[in-house]
Each structure stands twice: as structure tokens, then as C-alpha cells.
Amino acid sequence: MTDLINIMDSIIRRHRSIDVAESEFKKMLYDDEILHQDYKEWCRREGFTERKGFIEYCHAYIDREESLWDVLDNPDE
Secondary structure: OOOOHHHHHHHHHHHHHHHHHHHHHHHHHHHOOHHHHHHHHHHHOOOHHHHHHHHHHHHHHHHHHHHHHHHHHHHOO
16 A cells, blocks of 8 residues: 555645646556555545545645644744
8 A cells, every 4th residue: 555645745745736736646646556546545534535635635734734833823822
């Protein structure tokens, strides 16, 4: 099984644009059947459709990053 989450995180960090990251990820899925199967399984497990799973993950990733900065900006909270 591939390390799907690390792959998705890496793509997001590298491109910093959801559209570009999604395009690269879809190309990777097309080129790698094992990755594609792992992604399908992950989507089922997380309750996402294959079409929107990566985008939903991107939004959650960005929200987590922003919440880290919020904590640093407000150390008393």
C-alpha cells in the first residue's frame, strides 16, 4: 500500500494551488494503478467520492495549517 497521505501532502505543499495540485494528483492516479486503488479505498473509508476526495482533503489540509498560525498569532488562547 502506498503512503497516500504523504503523497497528497507533498503535492499540496509543492503547488500551493488546489487546481494545480489536483491536476498533478489525477495524473499520478492515471499513471499508477496501485495508487489509484489506494485512493479509491481511502475515499470509501473517509466517505468521499473519488471526484471530490482530493479537493476535500486539500481544504482540510489548508484549514489545519491556518489553525496552526492562529495559535501562534494568539498565544494567550
